[in-house]
Amino acid sequence: ETGVTQSPTHLIKTRGQQVTLRCSSQSGHNTVSWYQQALGQGPQFIFQYYREEENGRGNFPPRFSGLQFPNYSSELNVNALELDDSALYLCATSRWERASGQYFGPGTRLTVT
Amino acid sequence: AQRVTQPEKLLSVFKGAPVELKCNYSYSGSPELFWYVQYSRQRLQLLLRHISRESIKGFTADLNKGETSFHLKKPFAQEEDSAMYYCALRMTNFGNEKLTFGTGTRLTIIP
Numbered sequence: 001e002t003g004v005t006q007s008p009t010h011l012i013k014t015r016g017q018q019v020t021l022r023c024s025s026q027s028g029h030n031t032v033s034w035y036q037q038a039l040g041q042g043p044q045f046i047f048q049y050y051r052e053e054e055n056g057r058g059n060f061p062p063r064f065s066g067l068q069f070p071n072y073s074s075e076l077n078v079n080a081l082e083l084d085d086s087a088l089y090l091c092a093t094s095r096w097e098r099a100s101g102q103y104f105g106p107g108t109r110l111t112v113t
Numbered sequence: 114a115q116r117v118t119q120p121e122k123l124l125s126v127f128k129g130a131p132v133e134l135k136c137n138y139s140y141s142g143s144p145e146l147f148w149y150v151q152y153s154r155q156r157l158q159l160l161l162r163h164i165s166r167e168s169i170k171g172f173t174a175d176l177n178k179g180e181t182s183f184h185l186k187k188p189f190a191q192e193e194d195s196a197m198y199y200c201a202l203r204m205t206n207f208g209n210e211k212l213t214f215g216t217g218t219r220l221t222i223i224p
Contacts, residue, residue: 004156031210033209033210033211033212035212035214040216041216041217042117042199042201042214042215042216042217043157043199043212043214044214045211045212045213048209048210048211050209055209056209056210056211058211090157092210092212094210096210101147101159101162102159102210102212103158103159104149104156104157104158105156106156107156
């Protein structure tokens with residue numbers, strides 16, 4: 001069974017730039033959720049994708065967007081980066097039909113300078 | 114709105130002593146509660162789900178709807194239990210897997 005993978009591991013961007021983060025689902029999982037974890041905080045839900053469509057969104061502005069592909073992998077895109085976007089971005093996958101909990105990737109550490 | 118509160122940011126316990134990590138939630142519907150754990154340099158991983166009513170690594174957690182709590186307990190702490198623990202809530206009447214996390218408790222087991 002293949003676990004959740006994320007790329008890149010670390011990323012440094014400048015304010016105003018755009019970034020794309022990637023996530024590969026665990027084998028057999030068809031639902032992907034993205035979370036932002038700021039230092040000293042718990043993960044905050046950004047949005048979820050199922051059947052290649054956004055299905056649920058947290059309190060994040062539209063400059064946070066995503067995609068899910070037919071193989072269930074996913075991307076998180078952030079436009080017009082702000083300093084406060086610096087955080088660990090976590091991808092979590094699950095199987096929609098079986099609410100067995102979400103499985104997290106190792107995360108991508110984004111630093112905005 | 115739903116909320117998860119973990120009142121202790123840090124908790125130190127001697128090896129062999131009982132452990133209790135507190136978690137309280139606010140949600141008007143029927144929640145599903147989880148405990149996640151993050152060991153040093155490892156990813157966040159699921160430890161317990163309340164609906165499973167199982168014991169994992171000696172840990173148990175009971176959902177108390179009257180007190181809106183889901184405290185994590187272990188009778189005898191082990192050094193390998195040192196980690197960051199997060200309580201999380203999922204709203205069951207919504208068609209998605211959104212988890213609301215607490216801010217976490219860092220548990221340190223003193224040898």
